[in-house]
Amino acid sequence: MANQRSGDFISNLGRIYTYYTGGFFGFVILLAILEQLGVPNKWIGYGFVFLTIGVYAVIGILARTSEVGEYYVAGRKVPSFYNGMATGADWMSGASFVGMAGTLFLLGYDGLAFVLGWTGGYVLVAILIAPFLRKFGAYTVPDFFAERYGGNFARILAVIVLISCSFTYVVAQIFATGLIASRFLDMDFTVAVYAGLVGILLCSMLGGMKAVTWTQVAQYIVLIVAYLLPIIILSAKKFGIPLPQLTYGMALQEIASLEASMVQKGLANAATLKPHTKPFTTYDPLNYFALILCLMVGTASLPHILMRYFTTPSVRDARSSVAWSLFFIFLLYFSAPAYAAFAKLEVYSLINAGTQLANLPAWIFTYGKLGLVKVCGADAGTVDAVIAACGKIANHGGLLRLQDLNINTDVIVLSTPEIAGMPYVIAGLVAAGGLAAALSTADGLLLAIANALSHDIYYKMINPNAPARMRLIVSRILLFFVAVLAAYVASTRPADILSMVAWAFSIAAAGIFPALTLGVWWKRATTQGAITGMILGYGVCVYYLVGTRYFAVSFHEMWFWLGAATDAQLTRYNELYSAWQAASGTAKDAAWRALNTHAQTIASWFGVRNISAALFGLPFGFVGIWLVSLFTPAPSREVQDMVERTRTPAGEMIMQEKDAGAGSH
Amino acid sequence: MSGSEPGRYWQRTSRLMWTMMAIWVVFSFVVHFFASTLNSIVILGFPLGFYMAAQGSLIVFVVMLFMFARKQDSIDHEEGVAED
Numbered sequence: 001m002a003n004q005r006s007g008d009f010i011s012n013l014g015r016i017y018t019y020y021t022g023g024f025f026g027f028v029i030l031l032a033i034l035e036q037l038g039v040p041n042k043w044i045g046y047g048f049v050f051l052t053i054g055v056y057a058v059i060g061i062l063a064r065t066s067e068v069g070e071y072y073v074a075g076r077k078v079p080s081f082y083n084g085m086a087t088g089a090d091w092m093s094g095a096s097f098v099g100m101a102g103t104l105f106l107l108g109y110d111g112l113a114f115v116l117g118w119t120g121g122y123v124l125v126a127i128l129i130a131p132f133l134r135k136f137g138a139y140t141v142p143d144f145f146a147e148r149y150g151g152n153f154a155r156i157l158a159v160i161v162l163i164s165c166s167f168t169y170v171v172a173q174i175f176a177t178g179l180i181a182s183r184f185l186d187m188d189f190t191v192a193v194y195a196g197l198v199g200i201l202l203c204s205m206l207g208g209m210k211a212v213t214w215t216q217v218a219q220y221i222v223l224i225v226a227y228l229l230p231i232i233i234l235s236a237k238k239f240g241i242p243l244p245q246l247t248y249g250m251a252l253q254e255i256a257s258l259e260a261s262m263v264q265k266g267l268a269n270a271a272t273l274k275p276h277t278k279p280f281t282t283y284d285p286l287n288y289f290a291l292i293l294c295l296m297v298g299t300a301s302l303p304h305i306l307m308r309y310f311t312t313p314s315v316r317d318a319r320s321s322v323a324w325s326l327f328f329i330f331l332l333y334f335s336a337p338a339y340a341a342f343a344k345l346e347v348y349s350l351i352n353a354g355t356q357l358a359n360l361p362a363w364i365f366t367y368g369k370l371g372l373v374k375v376c377g378a379d380a381g382t383v384d385a386v387i388a389a390c391g392k393i394a395n396h397g398g399l400l401r402l403q404d405l406n407i408n409t410d411v412i413v414l415s416t417p418e419i420a421g422m423p424y425v426i427a428g429l430v431a432a433g434g435l436a437a438a439l440s441t442a443d444g445l446l447l448a449i450a451n452a453l454s455h456d457i458y459y460k461m462i463n464p465n466a467p468a469r470m471r472l473i474v475s476r477i478l479l480f481f482v483a484v485l486a487a488y489v490a491s492t493r494p495a496d497i498l499s500m501v502a503w504a505f506s507i508a509a510a511g512i513f514p515a516l517t518l519g520v521w522w523k524r525a526t527t528q529g530a531i532t533g534m535i536l537g538y539g540v541c542v543y544y545l546v547g548t549r550y551f552a553v554s555f556h557e558m559w560f561w562l563g564a565a566t567d568a569q570l571t572r573y574n575e576l577y578s579a580w581q582a583a584s585g586t587a588k589d590a591a592w593r594a595l596n597t598h599a600q601t602i603a604s605w606f607g608v609r610n611i612s613a614a615l616f617g618l619p620f621g622f623v624g625i626w627l628v629s630l631f632t633p634a635p636s637r638e639v640q641d642m643v644e645r646t647r648t649p650a651g652e653m654i655m656q657e658k659d660a661g662a663g664s665h
Numbered sequence: 666m667s668g669s670e671p672g673r674y675w676q677r678t679s680r681l682m683w684t685m686m687a688i689w690v691v692f693s694f695v696v697h698f699f700a701s702t703l704n705s706i707v708i709l710g711f712p713l714g715f716y717m718a719a720q721g722s723l724i725v726f727v728v729m730l731f732m733f734a735r736k737q738d739s740i741d742h743e744e745g746v747a748e749d
Contacts, residue, residue: 109718116693120692120722123689126730126733127685131737249711277715278701278704289694314749330724334719648746650746
């Protein structure tokens with residue numbers, strides 16, 4: 001009976017999601033009409049947020065399940081096209097949606113390392129990993145490690161890496177929901193965080209992977225419409241063609257001439273202006289390419305992404321599903337540079353026109369009040385505050401200059417509708433899109449963490465005889481507690497944890513990628529080799545991350561001979577060091593802080609930035625597996641046969657769940 | 666596995682993998698080594714070096730994955746190891 005129903009659902013997917021998309025557009029139009037009729041903005045905003053979250057919750061509840069196979073891998077029935085959409089939503093986080101265009105705005109060409117890194121990784125997923133994991137038939141990524149590398153030690157290591165890279169990430173997602181809701185709806189931040197928590201739990205707790213899949217598809221549709229609509233309108237307005245990805249070439253040309261003109265008029269500083277399309281103004285080539293590599297390999301190692309490919313009906317579908325995933329992700333990432341260019345054109349035109357501080361446009365103050373736009377170093381809350389701050393700068397002519405303006409990366413996407421003078425309904429739509437992006441990623445991450453705890457730790461290690469019902473109860477309880485813990489941490493606004501999110505990619509890359517790929521592509525990889533490689537890769541990576549960030553002075557003292565600091569930086573370091581040694585009392589603390597802050601900028605190996613730590617972790621991981629495998633006896637006949645079967649699409653999955661369909665009543 | 670030499674499936678699969686990885690390396694890294702030089706060519710307002718990182722490489726990635734899925738599928742069929 002249950003199968004009958006889900007079969008109907010799968011065969012009607014096209015119709016269901018077409019109605020859903022149509023309904024969503026209808027809803028946007030309805031709100032636009034209400035706005036014209038004078039309904040206050042606040043109600044439009046609430047309408048967007050609560051209706052969309054309500055729809056996700058309904059999908060989550062309708063997709064509840066009592067089957068283990070549906071809970072963990074959505075019954076392996078998700079067609080590749082829809083799995084692609086779900087992966088898109090799973091992948092694109094609140095930060096991608098809200099912050100990506102802003103990063104490109106600030107960094108210009110160098111920001112494209114993120115665009116490349118977060119798309120090219122899917123090539124590795126499709127070719128090296130996903131089809132084989134699908135054939136393997138595991139429920140979680142650590143499951144594969146345990147089966148291929150002889151037991152629970154490898155499993156535990158994989159669980160540790162999984163939790164290290166996923167937990168900070170999920171905290172950041174819940175933080176983002178709080179931020180978006182509090183900015184758009186004037187909700188209290190903490191209330192917004194817990195409202196987000198409820199939304200996340202409703203979507204994931206009852207139906208596990210099955211529910212998360214179908215809500216993620218719905219969330220993808222909302223987020224992509226919300227991301228593209230404003231720039232399509234903008235492009236049509238400015239250049240007469242509604243294809244922003246094509247027309248922003250013209251914007252790039254205008255930006256280049258504005259850059260020259262601003263410098264000429266003295267409204268920008270030639271030394272600090274970064275020409276938008278010029279490479280390597282922020283990162284040197286080593287760091288640019290290291291970042292691309294780490295983001296790509298990290299993408300191919302993040303468990304919440306890999307587990308999406310467990311849900312397709314076949315190995316063939318797993319491959320085409322990665323292609324669809326990348327296509328749906330591509331739609332957002334190849335539009336982000338257009339967002340950045342249009343926003344930059346707007347801002348540079350404003351500056352180039354010679355705008356008096358008293359005549360700054362309203363959006364500067366809207367976001368200045370929130371501390372997201374600074375002029376002359378102070379929050380641009382009011383005209384008076386701006387004039388007072390700029391008055392303190394010698395020879396300030398009273399006109400806004402490029403170097404006076406400091407825009408937070410989140411502002412670009414959030415403010416584009418307002419800057420371009422669009423109705424509020426578009427701003428509400430963008431908020432709903434940002435929430436969809438953050439919620440969908442949070443769902444996927446929470447499920448990855450909770451499944452590792454319930455399936456790998458509880459079922460496989462603590463109670464292998466647990467009946468299906470018990471396993472599902474434990475899964476849900478763990479999911480609930482992990483979610484509440486993440487929401488609690490997010491509600492404390494932990495600056496440290498949020499800055500650690502970028503670490504997730506390097507940690508996942510160094511800890512998981514070598515053992516995962518060699519496990520499939522090299523039969524000779526042994527248990528001892530994999531364990532050595534995982535510990536070395538993860539260890540080196542975490543050592544570099546933590547050392548350069550939290551123990552910068554000792555790191556520098558130990559490794560200065562491998563660093564890339566200039567003579568001037570080293571001299572400065574020695575001065576600060578002597579000053580710290582000479583200081584006493586309270587001055588000692590201040591001297592230490594100055595020393596530590598400076599040390600953080602120079603503590604490195606070869607000048608590689610902290611975010612690309614996997615550049616060191618990866619070689620240690622690969623070489624560790626390779627060397628130790630060569631010096632240990634080859635894997636058993638059974639393991640080699642298993643690898644052989646993993647490589648062959650035909651035939652049964654390697655891991656057969658004895659009670660995958662049990663408990664379905 | 667009728668009509669197929671043992672090991673040939675994996676040989677062909679590996680060869681496809683290395684081809685794909687080579688394309689991946691070119692469009693992830695090699696092309697962008699020359700970003701500054703390529704930027705002197707401007708098409709529809711886009712400096713080419715910028716364009717390759719913002720769109721060109723991405724389009725290559727998407728297209729190559731659909732081609733990979735097709736090619737690997739035909740290898741599966743020819744070597745008699747396809748599902749169903």
